[in-house]
Amino acid sequence: MNLNNEKEKLMKLRNILMLTSLLCLALIGCTKDTEDIETNSQNEITRPDNSVDNPELEVENFVYNGLNEIYLYKSDIPELANGYFQNTNDKSEFLAKADSPEDLFDNLTSSIDRFSFITDDYESLEDSFDGISGxxxxxxxxxxxxxxxxxxxxxxxxxxxxxxxxxxxxxxxxxxxxxxxxxxxxxxxxxxxxxxxxxxxxxxxxxxxxxxxxxxxxxxxxxTENPVFIAKTFDIGGRKIGYLMYNSFIANFDEELNKAFGDFKANGVTDLVLDLRYNGGGSVESAKDLSSMITGQFKGKIFIKEQWNTKYQNFYEAQNPEALNNRFDDKIRGGASINSLNLSEVYILTSNSSASASELVINGLTPYISVIQIGDRTVGKFQASVTLYDSEDYSKSGRSTNHTYAIQPLVFKSINSAGKSDYIDGLQPDITYIENLNDFGILGEQDEPLLEIAINDILGRSQTDKSQINRLEIELLGESGMNNLEYQKMYIDALPDL
The missing domain is CATH 2.30.42.10 (PDZ domain)
Incomplete structure (x- = not known):
């Protein structure tokens, strides 16, 4: 799936039931500027066009309309309420007060939202989602x-x-x-x-x-960074232990990820250590497929459920409840069969840089298999976003040629099959170990501290006594990529089928 497909599906949502043009002409400025999704008695959705009354406020109108349409935390923002403006003139006056589109966006997002963002260069954003950057x-x-x-x-x-x-x-x-x-x-x-x-x-x-x-x-x-950074198999004490360091959930590398699991399968891997310590997230679909590679015995069962804003949630529950479910599957998005290990246990290495789709894998797998988390607590990101462009249906097709703005609002929160979500303080490890600069180790080597802990636990061995190694206590202030738009983001490639 790609970003263009998601906008086509949004068009389907928009076209379920449109107000007629004659009705729009009869009302004062009956456009997307002043109305939100409406549901009729059959719980169908009506969404007016993303039209612009004042060309000088084209970007501001787009920003407002997109958030008004599908933002997860819409109910937290009074100005996004349906009917907040009495007419389009009131709306235009409000938009004109913003110093910039970025200022408007910030003012229309919730204080609990750390992850929605706006960009004035959607091409760079698309490249980043594909793993392409400087x-x-x-x-x-x-x-x-x-x-x-x-x-x-x-x-x-x-x-x-x-x-x-x-x-x-x-x-x-x-x-x-x-x-x-x-x-x-x-x-x-x-x-x-x-x-x-x-x-x-x-x-x-x-x-x-x-x-x-x-x-x-x-x-x-x-x-172009390949997120499948290290994949190797250890033969220790008669056990075949797979180790995968995976640094981002990038759709373009799903085949490489699947190949790594094919190699694990061919090598007879019976235990897996998945290293997500530096993985800030990415595609929901890639996270679901990775979880299906680890398992395989749960095809068709719910991996995670989605919860949207009130009107979208009501619509999906009434018209297409299955669209809210993400299920374990047996094929990657390109159609190739998933190489599954059918494991009942997995070790996952984390740090306070592990976020979004990394946390989704942990939370989604936990109701089904034993997930032993080793390292530090994670970031605490359980919501997904989608890219909206300035077009009638927010797809890239037909977008305005007057600017290159796009917005990436949060649109749903994820809930695992046992009902767990809202882990705002992160996911706590089962075995705590914070990297020590005095004993940093070489990634992928058996004696690298985090990997060594996992291997020892798998084999039932006593943990290495590191009490004699001084610990250099470090407060993490930031990291590479922290200023990038896609930093610690989790996104969907397409809206659910209707």
Whole structure:
């Protein structure tokens, strides 16, 4: 499925029952500006056109209409209420008060909403959903040593084929400056937002930061990141243990993900460690398919249910309740058969960077199999969004050529088959372990601390005593990609079939 398909399905929703044009002419400005979804006695949906009365407010009208139409938290915003404006002139006066479309969007989203966003460049947004972006090649966290004002970056992993790999940077390298400016709590966000930059290079040893004389310039090259970062099988004590580090739920790489599970299956994997510690989320469909790859014995059973705003929810429940269910399946979106392991247990590694679709996998699987979560608590993101363009039905087809704005509002919250949702404080691990810079390890190696904990638990072995290793306490302030639109987002590729 793709982003264009979702808009076609939204057109189906719009066309269930339209007010006639004569009725619109008879009323004062009977357009999408002043009306919301209406339901008749048969619970069918009426949605007027996304028309524009004032061309100078074209973007503002689009922003308002989109949120008024389908925003999950519409009921929290008085101005989005049906009939709030008496006529289109009142509406136009309200929109004209906004300093910018971004300002209007912020004012019309709920205080509990951390994830809806607006962009003035939908092409870049589409590229990001496809895994295409500029990349300096380093994925890093920004931390502060507890009790100090010492801010630094810690490289978590290196993307292959980038300037960072060419420069010889490795996991565990640290930096304290960007372009000669020392990182502080006030400037790090803007400094890491640059496309290309120069960093100093250091390392951590025995809780101390040592800086070398090396400086590395990292270039922002166009890059498509394969989220299937590491996939390998360990043969330990007669057990075949699969390890998968998966760093983003990107639709374009579902085939690579399925191939990794095909290799696991061919290798006779009986246990799986799924590493989502740096995975901020992505496609709901990819999350569902990954969960079907881990299992396979639950085809047709509910993975997660969706809860929309009141009128959409009422409509779906009355007209097409199955559209609210996401079920385990046996094919990826491209049609290929899913390679399933039929496991009854999975180990999932997490951190406080694991979000949205990563949490969806944990929550969706928990009612069916044993999910042992190792690491730190997750972010706490259980809502999904969809891209709306400025067209009559919010599809990309027929969009306005006067601007490149799009909005990505939250449209539903996910609920697992046991009714669990609203984990706003994140999902708590069964075995807590927070990465220690004094013992960072090499990703994918058996003695990397988080993976080692999982392997020991699988084999019933005692955990390694690490009491002699000093812990460098770090407060995570940010990370690479934190300024990107798709950061920690979970999205749907299409609205449910009607």
């Amino acid at each position: 990349a300096t090649g380093i994925k890093f966290g920004i931390g502060r040593i507890a009790g100090t004002n010492n801010i630094f970056g810690i490289i978590r992993y290196i993307l292959p084929g980038t300037s960072a790999e060419d420069a010889g940077l490795v996991r565990g390298n640290i930096f304290t400056e960007i372009n000669g400016q020392k990182l502080t709590s006030n400037n790090f966000s803007s400094l890491i937002d640059q496309s290309s930059f120069t960093i100093n290079v250091g390392y951590v040893e025995n809780s101390e930061i040592f800086l070398t004389e090396n400086e590395v310039t990292l270039t922002d090259d166009n890059y």
